Amino acid sequence: MTSTFLPDQRTGPGAGLPPQAADRARGRARRRALNWLTAAGFQLPALVLFMGLVLLPMLFALYAAFFRWGGFGMPSDYIGGENFTRLFQDEVFLGDLWRCLVLVVLSLAVQLPFALAMAVLLNQRMRGRAVYRMLFFAPYVLSEAITGVKFGMIFAPDDGFADQFLGRIGLDGLGGEWFADPSTVMATLFLVMTWKYFGFHMMLYLAGLQAVPRELTEAALIDGAGPWQRFRNVTLPLLAPTLRISVFLAVIGSIQLFDLVWVTTAGGPDHHSETMAVTMFQYGFKRYQVGYASAISVVMFGISLVFALTYQRFVLRRDLEGATTTMRGDGK
Amino acid sequence: MGDPALSRRGFLAASAAAGLGMTALTACGGDSDGGSSGTTTIEWWNISTTQPAKSVWAALARKYEAQNPKVKIKIVQLENDAYKSKMTALTSSGKLPDIFHTWGGGVLKQQVDAGLVEDLTDSTKPWADALLPVAREPYLIDDRAYGVPFDIGMIGFWYNKALFKKAGISAPPTTWSGFLDAVRGLKSAGVTPLALAGKEKWPGMYYWAYLAMRAAGAEALQKAYDDKDFTGAPFLEAGEHLKELVGLQPFQKGFLGAAYSSPTGQAATVGNGKAAMELMGQWAPVVQADAGKGLGKDLGFFPFPAVEGGKGAITEVFGGGGGHALRRGAPQEAVDFLKFFASEATDLELVKKTGVLPVVPAAESAIADPNIKAVQGQLKKATGFQLYLDQAYAPAVGQEVNDSVAGLISGSKSPEQVAQSITKTAKEEQ
Numbered sequence: 116m117t118s119t120f121l122p123d124q125r126t127g128p129g130a131g132l133p134p135q136a137a138d139r140a141r142g143r144a145r146r147r148a149l150n151w152l153t154a155a156g157f158q159l160p161a162l163v164l165f166m167g168l169v170l171l172p173m174l175f176a177l178y179a180a181f182f183r184w185g186g187f188g189m190p191s192d193y194i195g196g197e198n199f200t201r202l203f204q205d206e207v208f209l210g211d212l213w214r215c216l217v218l219v220v221l222s223l224a225v226q227l228p229f230a231l232a233m234a235v236l237l238n239q240r241m242r243g244r245a246v247y248r249m250l251f252f253a254p255y256v257l258s259e260a261i262t263g264v265k266f267g268m269i270f271a272p273d274d275g276f277a278d279q280f281l282g283r284i285g286l287d288g289l290g291g292e293w294f295a296d297p298s299t300v301m302a303t304l305f306l307v308m309t310w311k312y313f314g315f316h317m318m319l320y321l322a323g324l325q326a327v328p329r330e331l332t333e334a335a336l337i338d339g340a341g342p343w344q345r346f347r348n349v350t351l352p353l354l355a356p357t358l359r360i361s362v363f364l365a366v367i368g369s370i371q372l373f374d375l376v377w378v379t380t381a382g383g384p385d386h387h388s389e390t391m392a393v394t395m396f397q398y399g400f401k402r403y404q405v406g407y408a409s410a411i412s413v414v415m416f417g418i419s420l421v422f423a424l425t426y427q428r429f430v431l432r433r434d435l436e437g438a439t440t441t442m443r444g445d446g447k
Numbered sequence: 448m449g450d451p452a453l454s455r456r457g458f459l460a461a462s463a464a465a466g467l468g469m470t471a472l473t474a475c476g477g478d479s480d481g482g483s484s485g486t487t488t489i490e491w492w493n494i495s496t497t498q499p500a501k502s503v504w505a506a507l508a509r510k511y512e513a514q515n516p517k518v519k520i521k522i523v524q525l526e527n528d529a530y531k532s533k534m535t536a537l538t539s540s541g542k543l544p545d546i547f548h549t550w551g552g553g554v555l556k557q558q559v560d561a562g563l564v565e566d567l568t569d570s571t572k573p574w575a576d577a578l579l580p581v582a583r584e585p586y587l588i589d590d591r592a593y594g595v596p597f598d599i600g601m602i603g604f605w606y607n608k609a610l611f612k613k614a615g616i617s618a619p620p621t622t623w624s625g626f627l628d629a630v631r632g633l634k635s636a637g638v639t640p641l642a643l644a645g646k647e648k649w650p651g652m653y654y655w656a657y658l659a660m661r662a663a664g665a666e667a668l669q670k671a672y673d674d675k676d677f678t679g680a681p682f683l684e685a686g687e688h689l690k691e692l693v694g695l696q697p698f699q700k701g702f703l704g705a706a707y708s709s710p711t712g713q714a715a716t717v718g719n720g721k722a723a724m725e726l727m728g729q730w731a732p733v734v735q736a737d738a739g740k741g742l743g744k745d746l747g748f749f750p751f752p753a754v755e756g757g758k759g760a761i762t763e764v765f766g767g768g769g770g771h772a773l774r775r776g777a778p779q780e781a782v783d784f785l786k787f788f789a790s791e792a793t794d795l796e797l798v799k800k801t802g803v804l805p806v807v808p809a810a811e812s813a814i815a816d817p818n819i820k821a822v823q824g825q826l827k828k829a830t831g832f833q834l835y836l837d838q839a840y841a842p843a844v845g846q847e848v849n850d851s852v853a854g855l856i857s858g859s860k861s862p863e864q865v866a867q868s869i870t871k872t873a874k875e876e877q
Contacts, residue, residue, distance in 0.1 A: 183875075186535070186539075187535075187538070188539055267706075267709070267711075268710070268711065271701070271711040272700045272701025272704070273700055274711055275711065292700065292701040292704065293701075293704070294704040295646075295701035295703045295705065296703070296704075297703070297857070300704075380646065380704060381646055383645065383646050383703060383704065383853070384645060384646070384703035384704060384857055385703070385853060385854055385857040385859050397846070401846050402843035402846045403843060404843050
């Protein structure tokens, strides 16, 4: 399909060809022009929507970030980079950056290895394998809001399921105030995040594992490799593309985390679980300091962009060969 | 090949026709045969989306139409938050509905300053003067009236009489030190004195706002906002008093994460008898019974105690209500409808059927609940009034008050820091 829309490099329209061939070439050129037009016609609605709903608002947010603006009318009070200097003196925002880093590290160090372990386990032949896979994936399908409300109830101090359950089995010492205690709120939040998202990464890994050819593991077995060696030297390297994508998604997800936090704690107690997106929401939609909120979103976008580009350039290079590094899909 | 194209065109035509049909239908619902027969259509935007208010209000509109055959009332009902964001958009576009819901205060002032709201001072004077004075306060801007109330309420302590008895407290406290004693008494009787929704922040702000009012007088909060200075001694004193209270650890376990109306929230904690008091508005009994079991006859109400040596009196009220304003240039019929809506007959019906507090003094007789009567008693003898801060102040300042007071309650901010951060935000805003 796509090849018909691409200009053919080998033949310019009728250049140095016999007359009949030149006619044919002209005909081809007309068809090609028509194809271009058709393609453009089909793309126009999508392009207009993308420009109007994605690109322009983004550019406008960048513009608004340099104004003191309450969201009414057009921004007019230009203040240069003041929103940004204020941002990097704002204790809450600096805390957001720190908490973002904590979540990224925890995701990479705990959540993904856990997902990988589960994937390897559920890739074995075992009874009820499909049921386990479905159960572990189910939380990912649930909406963030429902998850948040549910865990809000589970972790309610004293009356909630968590404290009651720990009390019944004689471990009440482990219970506590969960979301309500500044010192445990992040750990609780991370627990819920892991519950919610590990199934998704597990599914990615399972798909990756299934693409690992049995012959290679068998060959390693015949060469006398033990289970760990087979995993470390055969499975893991072949799973690497999946791992790289999964790490990418986990990091971007942590940077932009919002709904789960908003529903469970709204960033509290006392900002101890606030993320950049929550701070942005507070300023944009509660305080109507839209200029400042735009500055926050610009910084968030910047962090995501720098991460995404660096990661794609240096880590995903092999996986994305041809897709982003060159414009032409010739795969070289 | 022709067929799918045709059917696509057919589909497009059909949907276009459907769209037009919808437009025509909605138009029918509104100003059907507008000017030709001399009928005036008034658009009335309100937030009564829940029963019984929804149908009671619609019935009132029909009643008015029956009395005034030349007037049609088109009701547009939006849920609270949707209404607020819709109104934000309408305000910036410069076109407001004929009659619209308002809470008064800062938002109304913003709309008035933009020249979008009708001055009702003279056109409503003959009948509006008879309404409860405290209920009219939120809509007065520079002594001009821009709205007519249909509801008024206030914040005060809702307490569990049985638990007070258990702790040996015979009468509700009227002074701050008496209040702190009651808290200590309840604690030593093994009762959690107060429930607080720390996650939502605004319930905590009520303590600070009332303490500031009691220390500095009812005018002080508005004055501090206008002067952009919250660092005066009474505000620091308010912070210190709140700190004293927090120091007694009076709140339920895990209050920093508690919501207000959820099944494990502030209202349910009181409604289930697990805490003795909450500082909340006149809607508290309903929410207590909804989120928890409700206290029934054990529930009592007392006003926020006076602070020793403070300028404010115990009769000064922190509260707010609901009202209606008109867009600038709204037809005379809209004013007439406001008069109808603020009449004794209407108010009696509203009080009886929808549980609001009366704004027409004569409608008081319709109140059955003794606690609501107690609230009404306070409102009637009110000697001063302060509107809810999130409506009186610009949103950023209101939120900063909530946020920094929450910091004070959780122990991360000192009274001085609270005063300074509110002042800083107030200065940034204007």
